[in-house]
Amino acid sequence: MTDAGAAAGRGLLVVGEVVTDVVARHGSPLVHGTDTAARIRSVPGGAGANVACWAVRSGCPDVALLARAGAESAAWHRDVLERAGVRALLAVDEEVATATVISLVDAAAERTFLTDSGAVLRLATEDFAPSMLDGVGWLHLSGYLLFAATSRATARLALRTARERGIPVSVDPASAGFLAELGPKRFLEYAEGAELLLPNADEARLLTGLPEPAEAAAELSRTFPRIAVTLGCGGAVLAAGGAVTGRVRARPVLDPVDSTGAGDAFTGGFLAALLAGADDEAAAAEGCRTGAEAVATVGGRPPIP
Numbered sequence: 001m002t003d004a005g006a007a008a009g010r011g012l013l014v015v016g017e018v019v020t021d022v023v024a025r026h027g028s029p030l031v032h033g034t035d036t037a038a039r040i041r042s043v044p045g046g047a048g049a050n051v052a053c054w055a056v057r058s059g060c061p062d063v064a065l066l067a068r069a070g071a072e073s074a075a076w077h078r079d080v081l082e083r084a085g086v087r088a089l090l091a092v093d094e095e096v097a098t099a100t101v102i103s104l105v106d107a108a109a110e111r112t113f114l115t116d117s118g119a120v121l122r123l124a125t126e127d128f129a130p131s132m133l134d135g136v137g138w139l140h141l142s143g144y145l146l147f148a149a150t151s152r153a154t155a156r157l158a159l160r161t162a163r164e165r166g167i168p169v170s171v172d173p174a175s176a177g178f179l180a181e182l183g184p185k186r187f188l189e190y191a192e193g194a195e196l197l198l199p200n201a202d203e204a205r206l207l208t209g210l211p212e213p214a215e216a217a218a219e220l221s222r223t224f225p226r227i228a229v230t231l232g233c234g235g236a237v238l239a240a241g242g243a244v245t246g247r248v249r250a251r252p253v254l255d256p257v258d259s260t261g262a263g264d265a266f267t268g269g270f271l272a273a274l275l276a277g278a279d280d281e282a283a284a285a286e287g288c289r290t291g292a293e294a295v296a297t298v299g300g301r302p303p304i305p
Contacts, residue, residue, distance in 0.1 A: 016048015016142030054268025143174035251292035261300020
C-alpha cells in the first residue's frame, strides 16, 4: 500500500470540474405546471472544485485544480477559486459553456440535480501536463470525468502518471445516476489503479449489488486498497483488505440548509488530513466535520474569508 507520506510532496492536485450551480431552495413541495416559491442563488460549484476548496479549508497548504470551463465564465471561476486559496489550472473552452447544475433543495435540505455537463467532459489529454504533479503528494480524480471518452482519457492519463511517480490516487464515483448509466463494471475498470475509493452509500450499493453499505465497503476493498463510504447523517464506514476497519459518527447539524457538496466536503477534509499524516479513521473524522459544516451552508463550498 502506498503511503501519502512517501510521495514526493505534500500538495494535492484535483482533476475534476468547475460548475455554475443554480441553487433553488423551496420550503414546500414542487407543484407541477405552476409556481413554487423558492430562494434562488447562483454560486460556483463542481465536485472537483468543491473538494479543492474544502481541502484548503481543512489546512492543506498547496491545492491545485485542473478543470475545463467555458470562456463566458472562466475568469469568474478562476477568481473565486484563487480567492479560496486554490491554484486554478483552468483550460478555457471557446466552443462550449461551463457546466451548469440546477440544484433543487427541499425543506429537509435534500437536493435533486438537473445537470448540463457543458465543458466538463471535454477536458482533454493536452490540458494535463506531468509537471502539474511536481510537489504533489496526492492526486484526486472526480468520477464525473470517467463518464465520457475525452475526459476519461485525461483522468486515466493523470492516474497512470501519478502511479509512475509513486503518488497515491483517490476517486469519487460522483453520481449514482450517471454511474448506473455507465455500468458498475466499466466504472471499476476505469478507476483501476486508485488507492482510495470514496463512494456514498447509493454508489457503493450500485458498484457491488449489496444492500448494506458496510458490506459494500468491505467488498469494494477487495478491489481497491482503501474504501471510505459516506453515509450522510450516519457518518462514514472504512474498509480495507475485504473487511470493515472503522466507523466514524457524523457531526450533528442543528439547522441543515443545503446538502449540496457535503460529500465533496468530506473528501476535501479527509484528503487534507491524510496529507497531514492522519490515519484513515482520524481523516474520516475530519471529513465528517467538514461535511457537517457544508450542510449548514448554501452551495457546495466553504465561505471565502
